Amino acid sequence: MRLRLRLIGPVRLTGPEGNDRTPTGRKACGMLALLGTAPDLRMPRSQVQDRLWSQSPPAQGAASLRQAIRELRQALGDGLLAGNGWIGLDPAAVAVDLRPMTGPTGQPVEFAEGLNIRDPEFEDWLRDMRLSLEDRVPEPNVPLLVLTEPKGDAPSAQLLAGCVLEEASARAAALLPTRVVQAADCLTGLRIESLAVARPDNCALLLMVLRNHKTGAQLWAQHYSLSPLEASLRRVSACVTLTLIQAARQLMPGSEALYPHEDLFSFTRSRLLSADHRLKRFDGPVPQALRAFLRYTLIIERQAPDAHEAFGEAEDLSRQACAMAPGDPIVLSIAALMKSWKGEVSAALDLARLACRxxxxxxxxxxxxxxxxxxxxxxxxxxxxxxxxxxxPIAALGQPSWRLRMAVAQIRLGRLADAEESAAIALSHAPDCRPALRILAALRFKRGDVAGAAAAIETLRQVEPDFSLPLMASPEYPVTTLRRAGLLDVTRSGL
Structure with a gap:
């Protein structure tokens, strides 16, 4: 299997398994950009030296070139070729990806984005290369959301339909990711049609239809009762958002151009790492924030080999996302969760309230x-x-996380039967959900269901290799709410 060199966006070299093998040195990344765009993927050594070390004395430039080649050799292995006076990439070992693409907000992604090498010869080459590539038409990452004007028998009904469509399409675009366009602007995509009929009580009946814009095939249709009440509009908007996401996945099953929704809110290490690997391919604040969230899950579930290192990575990703999009609700929400994990309650409250505003x-x-x-x-x-x-829509995609949050709040309120039900629902959505199994083991034992508690513990032993009842009783184990509520009698049960 070949290495993959992606040159649209930040220079990125990945191995056959998707592991990052990008050199850390800027000049080595510059060499990758030069060789990846050279005829036959080869360049004379002297030309590489002139582009990257034009202001250095020849002997010093040659020495720097040799050092950069050594760094490339470590990253590329046999994928780096060298001959009499030239160096290059082996096309059989390295696949160069120069496909045009768009970012999450629809803007074209730049060639060698963020590569800052202060050499006038390289700067001139990079500027010319970007100019030569910028006229290419990027293909959309996913089917576009093609928004059509709502039809209706009254302005008030059309207004309600327009509110729902605008909010739902914007939220779906952020979660796919994709762009929202008008019908005349493209030939393919996911077309959203609507018909709103006014009712005497100032409400409206809304019919929504989704079609494959290219073929006209109907994918989904549903009607809703809309009232001017904000809660009603939000509930319908959430349903439509989720449907748009599911329809896009139907159009592109298994596509790596979509965020890995099925793994984002899982509790299995392999699935979380798989989601992280896929999110690496996206640029922008939301994927950065989601990668921070994945690490947050790994940490609290004791699945990060080095929790301190993982949290440092999560904080860096969250900080970068906040710098790029300080007003994005997903970015702000995940930043708030980072603060909660650190015990910075006031900061977490401020960020979460800002996201809600x-x-x-x-x-x-x-x-x-x-x-x-x-x-x-x-x-x-x-x-x-x-x-x-x-x-x-996010809650629907990540039901276990929402049900677990409810269960924690219910336990703290003393509503143990409700908490057990919430945990059972979480487990029904994710059979390997460790937090739900812990809650069920404790609450079932508390109400005398020893067989049910034993079943939950046995499943825990299967999905959590080092699980034991003494471990569950230890202060470091993630059952703070159960511990505070005095619900850890099960750890002394001998089950």
Whole structure:
């Protein structure tokens, strides 16, 4: 299997298994950009030296070139070729990817993005190369969301339909990722059609139809009852958002151009790492923030070999995302979760509240707010915050996480039967969900269901190789809520 050299966006070299093999040195990355665009992937050594070390004395430039070649050799192995006066890439070992692409907001992604080498010869070459590539038409990462004007029998009904369509398409675009365009702007995509019929009570009946824009084939149709009430509009918008995401996945099954929704909220290390690998291929603040969230899950579930290192990576990713999009609700929500994990309750509350102000009713924002309120000891408010948005599209994609958040709040409120039900629902969505199994083991034992508790513990032993009841009783094990509520009698049961 070949190495992959991606030159649109940041220079990135990946191995056959998707592992990052990009050199750390800027000049070595510059050499990859030069060789990856050279005829036959080969260049004279003197030309490489002139492009990267034009201001250095010849002997010093030659020495620097040799050092950069050594660095490339470590990254490329046999993929780096050398001959009499030239160096190059082996096309049988290295696949160069120069496909044009768009970022999450639809902007063209730049060649060798962020590569800053202060040499006038290289700067001139890089500028010329970018100019030569910028006129190419990038292919959309996923089917475009083709928005059509709502039809209706009254302006009020059309207005309600327009509100739903605008919010749903914007949220779906952020979660796929993709762009929202008008019907006349493209030939392919996911076309959204709607018909709104006014009713005497100032409400409207909304019919939504999704079609393959290219073929006209109908993918989905549904009608909703809309009222001017904000809660009604948000609930319908959330349903339509989720449908748009599912329809895009139907058009592109297994596509790596979509975010890995099925793995983002999982609790299995292999699936979380797979999602992280896929998210690496996307540029922009949301994928960076989602990669931070994946590490957050790995840490709290004891699946990160070095929790301190993983959290450092998560903080860096979250910080980068905030710098790129300080007002994005997904970015703010995940930054709030990072603060909660560190015990910075006030900062977590501020960030989560800001996310809720930016996007009222956003499900991930309310999940982060619920966590921060739990940390602050405001258990009733924590439950209300997460229960209010359990119908949202992200909540629907990550039901185990939302149900677990509800279960924690319910335990702290003393509603143990409700908490057991929430944990059981979480487990039904994710049979390897460790937190749900811990809660079920404790709560079943508490109410005298020893057989049920034993079944949960046995499953825990299967999905968590080092699990034991003494480990569950230890202060480091992630059952803080059960511990505070005095619900760890099961650890002394001998089951």
């Amino acid at each position: 930016v996007a009222p009713g956003h499900d991930l924002a309310h999940l982060a707010l619920s966590q921060a309120l739990t940390d602050a000891g405001r258990d009733g408010d924590a439950f209300a915050a997460v229960a209010r948005v359990g119908f949202g």
